[in-house]
Amino acid sequence: MEALLHRCEGQSALFDPLHFAERIAALDRLEVILDLAEGTDETTNDKALLGRAQALTSQLQAANNALFVELRSEIQSGNGHAALGRWISASQDQGTEIKPGLSYDWRDDLVTGILELEEPDSPPVHPGGEMVFYQPTPARHIFEMLSSLNLGADDVLIDLGSGLGHVPLLAAITTPAQCIGIELEPAYIESARRCATDLGVSNVDFVTEDVSQADLSNLSRATVFYLYTPFTGTLLTTVLGKLRDQALCRSIRIAAFGPCVEALAAKEWLETQSPSQSERIAVFFSRG
């Protein structure tokens, strides 16, 4: 612990707002140390080290909070594209392939700090069966999708089963597209709407609805649909049927994550430019 503390305390770059990923890594290490130390008999020397570890943790958290306040204020002034766009490109500029899969990383801490989305106090009323419980798409996949979709002012993105609304919120903050989240659980919708209002984001809307019964007037506006496997089985088949009806009227793109990618890859009315895999977001185009 002494060596880690010494290294972190002497590293002034750790407090640079842009060194968020490094701060999160240091905070994770400090948390492990503080957890291990809890409940053990402490010598005077240990107490002094623990005090330093707690002080460093507070300073690093304060640096993160300052960054969140700055980014929220940029978004509130209508500069969300520049404010978050920087992080999206920085996150992809490291020359390495983004990590596939469901794990979360510093980008999720960043998004959580900026959006301040609140999980509902009471457990969601989840009907179960073919409907999948809430789990957010890892932020690095959302960032990669937003870079590749290149959404413009004429685009309308609909997240089918939007949970707390990360995808429509991030898309609305960083692009001029209209973004809509459709979600069954009213408490998630309430949290997502609160976030949009607090951040002054006006190109996003949230609808409490069962996607399988979704109002066609909403679906018919979409140019891009997003699904992080909100349901399976016959429900998924029904909704994909609705999307196919939409694709008969105009070109659409469908971005998908998780097990539903396999179902989409099997549809002859869709094509994709790269081999689709469920561990990354796959983008499909309706055949003309």
Ligand SMILES: C[S@@+](CC[C@H](N)C(=O)[O-])C[C@H]1O[C@@H](n2cnc3c(N)ncnc32)[C@H](O)[C@@H]1O
């Ligand atoms: C795996 S989560 C994905 C959340 C979000 N799209 C994201 O990527 O961060 C699936 C979400 O779909 C919602 N859901 C499940 N069945 C639904 C239905 N029939 N209509 C609307 N939402 C549904 C769940 O409540 C849950 O929030």
